[in-house]
Amino acid sequence: MGIVIAVISGKGGVGKTTTTANVGVGIALNDKKCVVVDFDIGQRNLDMILGLENRVVFDMVQVMDGEVGLKQALIKSKISPNLSFLAASQTKDKSVLNSEKILKLINDLKADFDYVILDAPAGIETGYEHTIEFADRAIIVVNPEVSSIRDADRAIGILDSKSQKVKDGEEVFKYLIINRINPKMVKSGEMLSSEDILDILNIPLVGKIPEDTAIIDASNQGKPIILNKKSEAGQAYERIAGRLCGNEIDMQDVENPKSGILHKFKGMFK
Amino acid sequence: MFGFFRKKSSATTAKDRLTIAIMTDRENADAYPFMDQLKAEIIEVVKKYIGVKAIEIKKETQGDIDALSIDIKLEEK
Numbered sequence: 001m002g003i004v005i006a007v008i009s010g011k012g013g014v015g016k017t018t019t020t021a022n023v024g025v026g027i028a029l030n031d032k033k034c035v036v037v038d039f040d041i042g043q044r045n046l047d048m049i050l051g052l053e054n055r056v057v058f059d060m061v062q063v064m065d066g067e068v069g070l071k072q073a074l075i076k077s078k079i080s081p082n083l084s085f086l087a088a089s090q091t092k093d094k095s096v097l098n099s100e101k102i103l104k105l106i107n108d109l110k111a112d113f114d115y116v117i118l119d120a121p122a123g124i125e126t127g128y129e130h131t132i133e134f135a136d137r138a139i140i141v142v143n144p145e146v147s148s149i150r151d152a153d154r155a156i157g158i159l160d161s162k163s164q165k166v167k168d169g170e171e172v173f174k175y176l177i178i179n180r181i182n183p184k185m186v187k188s189g190e191m192l193s194s195e196d197i198l199d200i201l202n203i204p205l206v207g208k209i210p211e212d213t214a215i216i217d218a219s220n221q222g223k224p225i226i227l228n229k230k231s232e233a234g235q236a237y238e239r240i241a242g243r244l245c246g247n248e249i250d251m252q253d254v255e256n257p258k259s260g261i262l263h264k265f266k267g268m269f270k
Numbered sequence: 271m272f273g274f275f276r277k278k279s280s281a282t283t284a285k286d287r288l289t290i291a292i293m294t295d296r297e298n299a300d301a302y303p304f305m306d307q308l309k310a311e312i313i314e315v316v317k318k319y320i321g322v323k324a325i326e327i328k329k330e331t332q333g334d335i336d337a338l339s340i341d342i343k344l345e346e347k
Contacts, residue, residue, distance in 0.1 A: 146284050146291075153292045157299050189279025196285045216323060 001035075002110040005117050005244075006135035008159065010151030012122030014143045017177040018215060019237075020119035021049040022226040023139065024040075026241020028083035029226075032114040035074065038088035039131040040121040041097065047087050050077060051222025061089035064101040070108050079227070084113070097130045106134045115244075124151075124158050132159045137173040140203065143180045144192040149200060156203070175206035177240065182211045186255045193255060207240035208254040210235050298329050312340065321345030 007020045017040075024036035037060060038046040047053040058073035063086070070086075077083040086109075089096070109116045120131035132138060138159055142152045155191035156174065165172050178194055194208055212233035218225040226237040232254075242249045302308070309325050316322050324343040329336060 146288050149288055150291055154295060154299075157296065161309065162297075186281070189281045191282050192281050192288075196281065200288055202284065 002113045002116050003137060004106055004110065004135050005115065005121055005137045005139055006132045006159075007117060007139045007141065008120045008128065008132060008152075009141045009148070010124060010153075010154050010155035011143075011148045014141050014148050015209075015215075016122070016141050016220065017049055017119055018046050018225070019139065019177060019179065020046060020117055021142050021224045022234075022237040023241055023244065024050075024083060024085075024115075024117050025077070025079055025224045025226050026237055027115050027117075027245060028077070028080040030241060030247075031082065032135040032245060033112070034084050034115040034117065035086060035109055035113045035206045036117045036119065037086045037109070038119050039127065040119060041088050042088045042090065042093050043121065044088040046119050047085065048222060050085055050086055050218055050224065051142075052077065053222070056087040059087045059089040060105065061092050061096050064097075064105050070105070079224075090122065095126075097127065099133060100131070100218045101171040102130055103134055126156055128155065129158065129162055132163050132172070134164055135159075135172055136165065137175065139175045139177055139206065140181055140201075141177045142197065142201070144178060144182075144186070144194075144197060146192075149192070149197060153201060156201070174203040175244070176201060176203045177207050177209065178205070179209045180211045181208055181254055183257055196204060205251070206243050207236055208252070209236040209240075210257070302329070312342070316342060 007016055007023070009016045020036055024034050027034040036046060036050070038044055041061065047056050052075050055075050058068045060073065062068045063070050074084045074086055077085060079236045106116065118135065119132050121127040140152050140156060142148045159172055161165055163172050176198070178197055181194070182191055186193050194205065198205060210232045212225070212231055214224050214228055214231040215233055218228060225231055225234040226241070228234040236252070236254065239249045239252065293302045305327055307325060313322050313325055321344060322342055323345045328339045330339050
């Protein structure tokens, strides 16, 4: 039976979809069967980040309604045979979701994949509640910025009261990802540090991602940043995916990158 | 070295403000665990008389007085 991980943030625009795509690719490259599902009904985006928008024929709502089989709707990524994708419906709205149908879909996916990764919609409305309903674990994505952290805390509160696991008396394990860290600003005291954020949210950290302009280029092309081995954000996602697969990987000090003269000198010849 | 003369960094301000805001948020969320049930029952009662679209209940504190504010959004005609 696979593990269901919901990727949540509360606030929109913090890198939730980018995280879902990269973590999905990273897990697949770790030789695990992985499916990423876009739960953002009406605002489909994960397909573009994965570069699969032209291959979407059927969506998850059609699967849930029994209009098409799951196998027909799943799209195999060319990046790895281990990676599949299920698109959100672009035409319907969030009210089409119901718990019974979602549970069946998730159980079917769990039977076929080691990891089932769900990209939650922003906000904490019903679409979000449905995404976390049957999650075993959750990845919480935040930016080092007050509104993102406050909204994440609200989303965590809902996760801890409305998910099925919690209702059954168990715990949904949480992983924190701090995204878009600007090391210079952290150093000068203009940006919340990871320690500050961990003090406030008090959940285990799974990775820190530095701000990286290469992310825009990656999404422009539909090639997840994790495939760009030179990019710092890509490397950070690679480490995160490894940790999610149970590998012991040291936490990199993203906030204090090497910046000695020698390092800069080397950089000139890259 | 010159930190002595500088005012508090904005990250520290952010942390202080966040800590208080989140504490208040959590208090409100935990204040009444029966909130969902309460919502459902109020909807049932009001529905007997008029269509209800949504309901929101918030705990508000003004000075020494705690109050529940209940907003009921009616169905469009």
